[in-house]
Amino acid sequence: xxxxxxxxxxxxxxxxxxxxxxxxxxxxxxxxxxxxxxxxxxxxxxxxxxxxxxxxxxxxxxxxxxxxxxxxxxxxxxxxxxxxxxxxxxxxxxxxxxxxxxxxxxxxxxxxxxxxxxxxx
Numbered sequence: 001x002x003x004x005x006x007x008x009x010x011x012x013x014x015x016x017x018x019x020x021x022x023x024x025x026x027x028x029x030x031x032x033x034x035x036x037x038x039x040x041x042x043x044x045x046x047x048x049x050x051x052x053x054x055x056x057x058x059x060x061x062x063x064x065x066x067x068x069x070x071x072x073x074x075x076x077x078x079x080x081x082x083x084x085x086x087x088x089x090x091x092x093x094x095x096x097x098x099x100x101x102x103x104x105x106x107x108x109x110x111x112x113x114x115x116x117x118x119x120x121x
Contacts, residue, residue: 004033009048016049017056023049024105031098038098039089 008029016022023045030041060066089097 004029008033012048013052016052017059022052027101038094038101042089 008026012022012026012029014022015025026045026048027041030036030044031038036044057066092100
């Protein structure tokens with residue numbers, strides 16, 4: 001077994017179950033260490049997410065931390081987002097999509113640094 005793959009899955013699962021973007025870790029791992037294409041990475045990430053999400057839903061349900069009244073509108077928005085996202089991904093192509101993903105990570109990192117600096121003053 002590949003130890004790096006095990007750690008990537010472990011950290012992706014931990015972050016994903018906390019709602020902190022575990023897919024980002026998985027996509028970065030697949031891009032750099034497995035040399036997969038962006039579309040393949042996204043597909044693998046989505047399949048990986050199913051059992052993680054299911055297990056997380058069970059645990060959060062047991063702890064009564066899910067607001068069920070919000071679920072339907074969020075699911076409907078998510079389904080609409082799926083169709084829009086897949087269409088946009090196909091139109092942009094894998095190389096541009098990978099660059100946009102990297103840009104998104106950079107912007108998110110800068111936002112988090114600025115937020116941290118502002119809250120620590």
